[in-house]
Amino acid sequence: MSSAKRSNEPIVWFLFGVGGFFAAYFLPIHIILYGIAFPLRLLHDPGYDRTLALLQNPLTRIYLFVLLTFCFFHAAHRMRLTLSDILNMRHLNTILAFLCYGGAIVGTVCTIWKLAVVP
Amino acid sequence: MPQYTTYQPKPYRPRMSAYWYLDQWNYLRYAMRESSSFFVAYFAAITLLQIAALDRGPTAYAHFQALMRCPVILILNVLALAFILLHAVTWFLLVPRVALRQMLGRPTPDVIASVPNFAVWFGASLIVALFILRVI
Numbered sequence: 001m002s003s004a005k006r007s008n009e010p011i012v013w014f015l016f017g018v019g020g021f022f023a024a025y026f027l028p029i030h031i032i033l034y035g036i037a038f039p040l041r042l043l044h045d046p047g048y049d050r051t052l053a054l055l056q057n058p059l060t061r062i063y064l065f066v067l068l069t070f071c072f073f074h075a076a077h078r079m080r081l082t083l084s085d086i087l088n089m090r091h092l093n094t095i096l097a098f099l100c101y102g103g104a105i106v107g108t109v110c111t112i113w114k115l116a117v118v119p
Numbered sequence: 120m121p122q123y124t125t126y127q128p129k130p131y132r133p134r135m136s137a138y139w140y141l142d143q144w145n146y147l148r149y150a151m152r153e154s155s156s157f158f159v160a161y162f163a164a165i166t167l168l169q170i171a172a173l174d175r176g177p178t179a180y181a182h183f184q185a186l187m188r189c190p191v192i193l194i195l196n197v198l199a200l201a202f203i204l205l206h207a208v209t210w211f212l213l214v215p216r217v218a219l220r221q222m223l224g225r226p227t228p229d230v231i232a233s234v235p236n237f238a239v240w241f242g243a244s245l246i247v248a249l250f251i252l253r254v255i
Contacts, residue, residue: 028204034251039192068163075157
């Protein structure tokens with residue numbers, strides 16, 4: 001029987017890796033449109049009714065659930081390592097892990113809740 | 120109790136500056152790439168806010184749109200775009216380095232091996248943009 005302690009690294013690294021692809025493939029276009037082009041009126045914002053209609057499509061909600069969940073866990077893992085390496089906070093590793101992954105779990109729960117109550 | 124102290128070995132602890140990432144351009148690039156995670160979390164949270172605003176109704180969504188027009192948020196969004204583009208490009212260039220080089224048994228130029236990633240990126244962005252703009 002192996003007495004070696006099982007690491008949770010593969011799980012968080014899987015979420016980090018897949019999230020890296022989702023963030024890279026899909027986030028830039030969301031920022032370009034909703035974050036920059038619509039507020040600056042460079043492109044025509046379809047407005048509340050038509051955006052809500054898009055959100056009411058179950059496929060949109062599945063897409064947003066997958067996108068946001070993986071983005072939250074990708075960011076959590078990288079933020080934990082960034083804070084401990086770059087800001088030399090390695091001694092706070094347990095607290096950082098708790099805050100980062102905890103934050104990602106809270107984000108995921110809020111995403112599920114908000115997507116479930118779409119009118 | 121007497122203790123032996125004369126030749127006590129000291130653990131080697133290299134002194135590292137708190138600003139070590141400013142020492143070399145490579146270190147700074149690494150720090151900037153890893154910092155993209157804060158902006159990923161930021162815009163994921165913004166998207167969550169947007170969904171919540173859509174749930175609450177037209178007034179709440181108008182507030183969300185007004186928030187996006189606020190200069191501080193606009194600057195943050197431009198910064199987020201810059202950092203996430205840095206993340207995307209470095210991520211796409213990294214993948215062929217670990218996958219294709221082993222499959223082909225010889226080095227493949229990163230940019231050429233990454234072309235499929237960039238193609239998927241532009242294709243996915245175009246499809247999402249058409250949906251968001253309600254063209255389809």
